[in-house]
Amino acid sequence: MQSTMMDTPLTLDHLLERAGKVFGNVEIVTHMPDKSLHRYTYGDFYQRSRALAEALLAAGLKRGDRVATLCWNHYVHLEAYFGIPAAGGVLHTLNLRLHPDDIAWIVNHAKDRFLIVDDVLLPLLQKFQGEVDLERVLVVPFSGKPVPEGSESYEDFIATASGDFEYPEKDENDPCGMCYTSGTTGRPKGVVYSHRSTCLHALGAALPDSTGLSFQDGVLPVVPMFHANAWGMPYAATMVGARQIFPGPHLDGDSLLKLYETEQVTMSAGVPTIWLGILQALDANPEKWKLPAMRMTVGGAAVPESLIRGMDKYGLRVIQGWGMTETSPLAAVSIPRPEISAKGEDAAYAYRAKAGVISPFVDIRLIDDDGKEAPWDGESMGEIQVRGPWITGKYHDVPVSEDKFAPDGGWLRTGDVATIDEYGYIKITDRTKDLIKSGGEWISSVDLENAIMGHPDVAEAAVIAMPHPKWDERPLAVVVPRAGKKPDAATLNTFLADRFAKWMLPDDYVFTDEIPKTSTGKFSKLTMREQHKDHEWSA
Ligand code: ADP
Numbered sequence: 001m002q003s004t005m006m007d008t009p010l011t012l013d014h015l016l017e018r019a020g021k022v023f024g025n026v027e028i029v030t031h032m033p034d035k036s037l038h039r040y041t042y043g044d045f046y047q048r049s050r051a052l053a054e055a056l057l058a059a060g061l062k063r064g065d066r067v068a069t070l071c072w073n074h075y076v077h078l079e080a081y082f083g084i085p086a087a088g089g090v091l092h093t094l095n096l097r098l099h100p101d102d103i104a105w106i107v108n109h110a111k112d113r114f115l116i117v118d119d120v121l122l123p124l125l126q127k128f129q130g131e132v133d134l135e136r137v138l139v140v141p142f143s144g145k146p147v148p149e150g151s152e153s154y155e156d157f158i159a160t161a162s163g164d165f166e167y168p169e170k171d172e173n174d175p176c177g178m179c180y181t182s183g184t185t186g187r188p189k190g191v192v193y194s195h196r197s198t199c200l201h202a203l204g205a206a207l208p209d210s211t212g213l214s215f216q217d218g219v220l221p222v223v224p225m226f227h228a229n230a231w232g233m234p235y236a237a238t239m240v241g242a243r244q245i246f247p248g249p250h251l252d253g254d255s256l257l258k259l260y261e262t263e264q265v266t267m268s269a270g271v272p273t274i275w276l277g278i279l280q281a282l283d284a285n286p287e288k289w290k291l292p293a294m295r296m297t298v299g300g301a302a303v304p305e306s307l308i309r310g311m312d313k314y315g316l317r318v319i320q321g322w323g324m325t326e327t328s329p330l331a332a333v334s335i336p337r338p339e340i341s342a343k344g345e346d347a348a349y350a351y352r353a354k355a356g357v358i359s360p361f362v363d364i365r366l367i368d369d370d371g372k373e374a375p376w377d378g379e380s381m382g383e384i385q386v387r388g389p390w391i392t393g394k395y396h397d398v399p400v401s402e403d404k405f406a407p408d409g410g411w412l413r414t415g416d417v418a419t420i421d422e423y424g425y426i427k428i429t430d431r432t433k434d435l436i437k438s439g440g441e442w443i444s445s446v447d448l449e450n451a452i453m454g455h456p457d458v459a460e461a462a463v464i465a466m467p468h469p470k471w472d473e474r475p476l477a478v479v480v481p482r483a484g485k486k487p488d489a490a491t492l493n494t495f496l497a498d499r500f501a502k503w504m505l506p507d508d509y510v511f512t513d514e515i516p517k518t519s520t521g522k523f524s525k526l527t528m529r530e531q532h533k534d535h536e537w538s539a
Helices: 011-023 042-058 077-085 100-110 119-131 154-159 195-206 228-240 252-264 270-283 305-312 343-351 445-452 489-496 523-533
Strands: 027-031 036-039 068-069 090-093 114-118 137-141 175-180 190-194 218-221 243-246 268-270 295-300 314-321 330-334 357-358 363-367 382-387 411-421 425-431 436-438 441-443 460-470 472-481 506-511
Touching: 011 042, 011 195, 011 295, 011 460, 011 506, 027 077, 027 330, 036 042, 036 506, 042 077, 042 195, 068 077, 068 119, 068 523, 077 090, 077 175, 077 228, 077 243, 077 268, 100 119, 100 175, 100 190, 114 523, 119 137, 119 445, 137 425, 154 441, 190 195, 190 357, 190 460, 195 445, 218 228, 218 252, 228 243, 228 295, 228 314, 243 252, 270 295, 270 460, 270 523, 305 314, 305 343, 314 343, 314 357, 314 441, 343 506, 363 472, 411 489, 441 445, 445 460, 445 472, 489 506
Parallel strands: 027 243, 068 090, 068 114, 090 175, 114 137, 218 243, 218 268, 268 295, 295 314, 436 472, 472 506
Antiparallel strands: 027 036, 175 190, 314 330, 330 357, 357 425, 363 382, 382 411, 411 425, 436 441, 460 472
């Protein structure tokens, strides 16, 4: 017997059409480089995205051709998210925080044909334009200044469209976007998303026990649109018809808090370091802002429990998510189930500080050091391996290797070490390369740094493994004190003593003004290890 169901493709074209027809009056707001607010509607977005698609086809774009973006989060970037795939092209978001040489390498590796670039980012483009071979450069003319010779205005480009665009036929498995990993080890690697994977990921991300998105929401992604598609938020928000609010280049605490307040944002997303800054701004001036009840998806790195508790004081609910560029990225979300919340407030917080429960359609397993599956007992550790419809099965133009993909059934090896408990909640212990091996025992840098960040005098903390003559490696803690506070090593180790065995405590603390961050805003342990490579242990 065969099913009687239709086999219509899952494509972004459908989401764009529906958004234009159903949510035409819903607003999309952008905080512009000059700090004014640009407002338009899904109706305008729909018409302009289709105009972009039509102009790209007229410019000779062929199915699967790459169109790169070098842009902040704003409405034109959203048009690129939908307009490029609508034309059959592949949106390739470039990370503007990378070194120009690395951006050039990525553009060349991806064979990008066209580029859309913010005029405020032209100085960055100029640093690598000589190294790349872009056929057309479309400049988003936010400043109103004439665009440089050899490039053209994005506005003029889309104005050439007649308006009777027809979607080229496509398969749901056609590529629609690509993103390079940040390449903390070796060269960055390209992940290519399909229409199908992007649509399914958007559905999964919007589920009530995930980020719970709906048309009731006002959504503001702080996570850059070049960082794993802003975690899929622009696609999910457009799918449900939520109001969208983009911060443009203004990512400081005060600018964000003002937007949250004036634009009635109900859902936001970003890495923990962003929220640590915002929490400090709120604590310093608790009466200043009248914030709406807001949910925040926080992920990309482990979320300290103290951050979750701190935000709750202001009615801001942290929802932890776990994933990576290779997993589209959302693959797990942590919302405590009723039986866990019933155990009391502390249990609920402990669960919200975990990475969460694996998404529907994504398979997960833990593989221990002996290559065996570790049990889900909350204690046994193993590497997380996943597979599913929005998990990458290879990298663009790189041979499939067994250190990235397990040969049996093509599981993605995430490089994250974790435990899973009887309820299915994942707790990330570390990245394989960040675990601290002390005298043959493992210490979790994530557990230590999150506990240290629970101390009231600490603004930020990160723990790294440093070579040690006797123990192989020992934990070194790098701490940024809160303004006007002076925590010391003895106080912090006493604070940690009831949660960790004595041998797990950091041997030394370094107090500093700033912890180096990666291009996606996470603590850069690679840079920290380099900075402290000559550290001499005090005992
Ligand atoms: P990169 O950090 O290499 O730029 P990604 O942004 O794709 O690349 O980051 C993916 C990694 O971030 C994961 O493999 C994991 O180590 C870390 N990560 C993401 N979410 C969490 C989380 N909730 N808890 C702990 N680690 C996380």
